[in-house]
Amino acid sequence: MIITVLSGKGGTGKTTVATNLALSLANTQLLDADVEEPNSAIFINAEFSDRSEAVIKTNPVIEQSKCIACRQCVEFCQYNALALLGKQLLVFPEICHSCGGCIMVCPTAALTEGEREIGRIRADQSNRNPEFWQGELNIGEETAVPVIVQLKQHRAEDKTVIIDAQPGSSCPTIAAALDSDFCLLVTEPTPFGLNDLKMAVEMVKELGIPAGIIINRSEEEYDYLIAEYAQSEGLALLLKIPFDREIAFLYSKGIPFTENQPEWRAKFRQLYANIEGVVQNAADNRN
Amino acid sequence: MQQITVISGKGGTGKTTVVANLAALAEQAVLADCDVDAPNLHLLLKPRTSRERVFKGGKLAVKQEEQCKHCGRCLAVCRFAAITDDYRINPFKCEGCGVCVYICPTKALELQEEETGTIYTSQSLYGPMIHAKLKTGADNSGKLVSAVRKEAEQSAAETGRGLLLIDGSPGIGCPVIASLNGVDLALIVTEPTRSGCSDLKRILAVAGHFSIPALVVINKDDLNQAISLEIEGHCQKGKWPVIGRIPFDPLVNQALHVGQLLVESYPESKPGRAIKDIWAKLSNF
Numbered sequence: 001m002i003i004t005v006l007s008g009k010g011g012t013g014k015t016t017v018a019t020n021l022a023l024s025l026a027n028t029q030l031l032d033a034d035v036e037e038p039n040s041a042i043f044i045n046a047e048f049s050d051r052s053e054a055v056i057k058t059n060p061v062i063e064q065s066k067c068i069a070c071r072q073c074v075e076f077c078q079y080n081a082l083a084l085l086g087k088q089l090l091v092f093p094e095i096c097h098s099c100g101g102c103i104m105v106c107p108t109a110a111l112t113e114g115e116r117e118i119g120r121i122r123a124d125q126s127n128r129n130p131e132f133w134q135g136e137l138n139i140g141e142e143t144a145v146p147v148i149v150q151l152k153q154h155r156a157e158d159k160t161v162i163i164d165a166q167p168g169s170s171c172p173t174i175a176a177a178l179d180s181d182f183c184l185l186v187t188e189p190t191p192f193g194l195n196d197l198k199m200a201v202e203m204v205k206e207l208g209i210p211a212g213i214i215i216n217r218s219e220e221e222y223d224y225l226i227a228e229y230a231q232s233e234g235l236a237l238l239l240k241i242p243f244d245r246e247i248a249f250l251y252s253k254g255i256p257f258t259e260n261q262p263e264w265r266a267k268f269r270q271l272y273a274n275i276e277g278v279v280q281n282a283a284d285n286r287n
Numbered sequence: 288m289q290q291i292t293v294i295s296g297k298g299g300t301g302k303t304t305v306v307a308n309l310a311a312l313a314e315q316a317v318l319a320d321c322d323v324d325a326p327n328l329h330l331l332l333k334p335r336t337s338r339e340r341v342f343k344g345g346k347l348a349v350k351q352e353e354q355c356k357h358c359g360r361c362l363a364v365c366r367f368a369a370i371t372d373d374y375r376i377n378p379f380k381c382e383g384c385g386v387c388v389y390i391c392p393t394k395a396l397e398l399q400e401e402e403t404g405t406i407y408t409s410q411s412l413y414g415p416m417i418h419a420k421l422k423t424g425a426d427n428s429g430k431l432v433s434a435v436r437k438e439a440e441q442s443a444a445e446t447g448r449g450l451l452l453i454d455g456s457p458g459i460g461c462p463v464i465a466s467l468n469g470v471d472l473a474l475i476v477t478e479p480t481r482s483g484c485s486d487l488k489r490i491l492a493v494a495g496h497f498s499i500p501a502l503v504v505i506n507k508d509d510l511n512q513a514i515s516l517e518i519e520g521h522c523q524k525g526k527w528p529v530i531g532r533i534p535f536d537p538l539v540n541q542a543l544h545v546g547q548l549l550v551e552s553y554p555e556s557k558p559g560r561a562i563k564d565i566w567a568k569l570s571n572f
Binding site for chain 1: 295296297298299300303324325327330346364366367379380382383384385386389390398421423424425426428429456457458459460461462463464478479480481482483485486489490492493496497510511514540543544546
């Protein structure tokens with residue numbers, strides 16, 4: 001089972017949910033795919049070694065002496081990653097998508113494929129549960145997707161995989177959610193939370209992945225905002241985590257709250273059981 | 288014209304609340320919501336939209352089924368695993384590069400312009416506001432951010448307003464870089480949590496990488512004093528001024544629920560005064 005934890009809005013509690021869920025279950029693997037700002041490691045207390053795996057992106061390298069300034073590569077590139085300044089060909093590797101098209105169209109073989117590191121993948125060495133991996137995008141790099149794709153190649157076949165995704169509903173979030181069995185949408189009962197939840201719901205519907213909702217910072221007087229919407233969309237409201245200064249304080253210190261409030265572990269295990277139910281139902285409906 | 292981008296690295300630290308309140312204090316600003324992935328500024332400022340236009344910021348490969356001979360060349364060259372084993376195009380994986388179109392011997396494939404979002408030109412109580420919504424799953428959010436900024440700059444020129452206030456998105460990747468590109472100042476809203484501190488360090492490094500001067504505001508300042516001090520220490524070392532501290536106050540959440548601005552409805556509250564103080568310091572930069 002692969003569960004991706006998502007939210008439209010940032011800071012709603014994805015990492016709180018992902019880490020506490022991973023810690024409450026047995027035989028889990030946690031992947032931090034919020035590669036622009038990875039934080040799960042703080043809560044898992046990950047022990048990284050000096051060794052890490054590079055995420056390599058390819059980009060064109062120019063041999064100016066062979067370039068005849070024909071512009072074919074510049075015109076082919078959909079991302080404006082190449083430009084011709086007089087007779088001088090320039091490449092902007094940060095915005096290159098590594099499609100290889102420019103190399104393909106160059107009539108004089110003036111372009112070859114070079115490599116550049118854009119991020120790293122690290123693994124926790126502690127041997128505790130959950131098994132933990134994180135991706136990290138290097139500073140100044142624009143495209144998080146290749147880091148997420150490479151991180152996901154480390155998915156364990158024999159474990160429950162939990163993926164902590166980036167906020168939003170564009171390419172990096174989708175890259176994290178693709179091929180998941182279930183998406184957990186974490187929101188908060190505020191107008192912002194509701195507005196952004198709608199985008200996340202739209203996204204999982206387009207992807208065709210079953211989903212359910214968690215209200216974080218739940219407050220009885222405001223939860224109706226989310227509950228009514230969830231009902232109108234036919235989505236299960238799976239868990240509420242209260243608006244509680246103690247939980248916020250533990251979060252601030254990087255402590256998963258299930259550690260200090262162990263009664264919550266049973267709730268997260270129940271959450272998992274409910275997810276299995278929803279996934280099973282969705283599979284039955286498909287057949 | 289001065290351009291200030293409000294960003295945070297970590298999501299949910301209070302960017303939009305800060306931008307909306309600064310907008311009310313500035314009186315002479317043009318506003319741009321560049322968090323095109325999850326725009327929220329309109330929920331607080333409730334602007335009246337006078338114009339909306341479709342933005343085409345990307346392309347997708349599209350196939351004419353009857354011309355496809357299933358030769359498999361497209362599958363072999365696609366670097367994004369966007370072509371399935373039965374030669375269909377997965378629009379979520381396709382990045383619109385055009386390599387498959389180039390290689391196809393029967394011209395079964397073509398690149399089509401794709402609608403990637405909508406841009407809104409609106410009027411708020413505090414000034415013109417340009418905002419946008421990225422289409423779900425669309426690529427190239429950076430392009431939409433740049434388009435929003437361009438329209439906002441035009442609006443500032445037309446209305447003679449001297450300040451462009453930009454609400455940015457969380458993270459450090461393409462939309463953030465697009466919202467920072469060439470601005471005068473980055474105002475970074477952080478929170479005293481381990482995650483907030485870690486993300487702050489990364490976003491400050493990004494600002495540094497692009498040589499954008501950065502100022503820092505600590506929101507929910509009294510949630511964890513120890514980490515607040517740690518943030519301050521880090522900022523001191525890098526000479527990033529911490530120009531404000533907003534206390535952790537239920538009033539902030541309350542105001543958000545009813546769509547009120549702190550500086551208007553509760554100007555003498557602690558968080559209200561804190562934001563007024565930030566504006567006073569900001570106007571001196």
